[in-house]
Amino acid sequence: MSTDDANNLNVAILGSTGSIGTAAVEVISKLYPKYSAWGLSAHSRLDQLVEQANFCGSKRVVAACRDNLAKLQTGTFPVGCELTSGPDALVELAQADEVSIVVAAIVGSAGLASTLAAARAGKRLALANKEALVIAGSLVTAAVKSSGGEIIPVDSEHSAIFQAIHAGRASQVKRVILTASGGPFRTWTRQQMLAATIESALAHPTWQMGRKITIDSATMMNKALEIIEARWLFDLPSDKIHVIVHPQSIVHSMVEFDDGSVVAQLSPPDMRLPIQYSLTYPERLSGPCRTMDWTKSWTLDFEPVDTERFPAIELGWEVARRGGTSGAVLNAANEAAVELFLQGKIRFVDIVDGCRRILNEHNYDPNPTMDELQKLDRWSREEIIRWATVR
Ligand SMILES: NC(=O)c1ccc[n+]([C@@H]2O[C@H](COP(=O)([O-])OP(=O)(O)OC[C@H]3O[C@@H](n4cnc5c(N)ncnc54)[C@H](OP(=O)(O)O)[C@@H]3O)[C@@H](O)[C@H]2O)c1
Structure with a gap:
């Protein structure tokens, strides 16, 4: 279900195995051949990625985590489909010349680099990965502006x-x-x-x-x-x-x-x-x-x-x-706290209490660089874990 017709639009779905990604595969299959799922990516669910690639006839798939790739038999991907791996491969897929639209559907800060890459490459960014804007809203929106790209939100609100x-x-x-x-x-x-x-x-x-x-x-x-x-x-x-x-x-x-x-x-x-x-804006097409x-x-x-x-x-x-830095700190503290809650290590109410504490404690900078945001991301996660342990 991939198309070489120049009038048709190739889509890269980053995080195709998730809730949004799976729904995007379904929507695109109904809109074929005008839209096709040219590229897909997964993190842990590589068997589902194989199924999706065969269903969509995708031309490139990314296994975001190289360690998970070892468990997979590459022969199962469709003929002519390129398999790449690692975080750099996600960025390359987001920037690929063949791709017109990038559905950014990776969860959390793991989606930031590829979302930013799509913004810099002037793609239409169908944005589900809200965390990218929370962490680095000024950088992502500036990249869209200077590249001539656009963001069309996927979040229903x-x-x-x-x-x-x-x-x-x-x-x-x-x-x-x-x-x-x-x-x-x-x-x-x-x-x-x-x-x-x-x-x-x-x-x-x-x-x-x-x-x-x-x-x-x-x-x-x-x-x-x-x-x-x-x-x-x-x-x-x-x-x-x-x-x-x-x-x-x-x-x-x-x-x-x-x-x-x-x-x-x-x-x-x-x-x-x-x-x-x-995907279709400004058109409104019938769909599923x-x-x-x-x-x-x-x-x-x-x-x-x-x-x-x-x-x-x-x-x-x-x-x-x-x-400034406050979005990156809040996002990282929340991601880490949610993980601790899901592991049974903190109570439900501790999630937001912990985020408030880390946000108050951090050294605020109104104009951070990406390097600084990444450092604060690591710091916030470590602080949440430390706080959860010593309380
Ligand atoms: N679900 C919704 O209805 C909804 C609504 C509005 C906005 N959103 C936003 O959409 C985004 C995705 O949400 P979701 O509910 O679809 O999440 P999800 O079901 O957990 O799916 C997350 C996707 O990201 C991939 N992924 C996870 N960790 C990764 C990593 N470290 N590197 C690369 N890829 C990774 C997963 O791969 P594997 O599955 O292969 O591990 C999966 O494809 C979030 O930002 C969320 O806030 C979701």
Whole structure:
């Protein structure tokens, strides 16, 4: 399912074996031959990568981790498909001349280098890897600007804002309103959250996602990261980025203009829709997604967000306001803390408490280099582990 027709568009899906990556493979298969999955990448699930490469007829696959490659029989990839490995190979795939669109769907800071490479190469960046903007929003957006590339958000909230914001002038946007499902602990007290188990935190009520983002949804750190993402994507000050809880996940976000009009985007919760839109924009093509059933009654509820029970939200506003090194520190502390929680080494509530502590302790720099961001990333992870051990 790869195409050599010059009018058709080759897509590289970085992180094709994940929740977003798998959905992207499906969407692209329905849009073939206009779009084809020319390149794919995986980290640990190499058997799935082989299956995907055969299904898509991909021309290049990347095994991001060389150690995992040893377990794989290369003969199983389709004839003519080049197999490369390691983090540099991810960057090369993101920059390949044959590729027009890069779906950045690697989870966490592991996706930063390839996302930045796609931005520098002037690609259309279909961005799911929000962590890249949280860590290095100024560098990624500057790279897009100077290369003539573009970012089309995949995150459903930012896709909604991207669609709604064009209903008026940028200077007349009063605020954007990110909706949040509230996650599995929407109605839990802080006392109940003290005893939250891994299983209960992974039981998201409306979305099927990877483990890291599912825990981020439970702490609402995901919404904090999205506040920061919105700050960079739409060049908005933090006080114009609001959050409300909307348990049904039908209204994916809204933009309020100076005249009081609120423009929203609605659809059933299905990530295939924003993925497809990021590929086809400005076209809107029919695809595999579920649509609203207007013959039935819908109830849409909205509640103010409770920052006492979900203190992560305040971290999002703070980091969106301060920028500099604070995003890299928050992101790394959160990634490490989520991992510790999933290993049963810290409590659920410790995730955000630990992030607050590390953020307060770090040496803030308003204009960091990439080297500095990488050093702080390592420092934050070590500090979280140290804090979790000595407490
Ligand atoms: N899932 C959603 O509905 C959703 C919605 C909005 C935004 N997002 C964002 O999309 C991104 C992906 O989320 P996800 O839920 O799809 O995650 P996921 O299911 O955990 O998938 C992550 C992908 O990244 C790969 N990967 C993991 N560690 C890597 C490393 N060190 N180097 C290179 N590749 C690595 C994985 O490979 P293997 O599987 O082969 O190990 C997999 O392909 C995240 O930034 C998330 O915040 C997700």
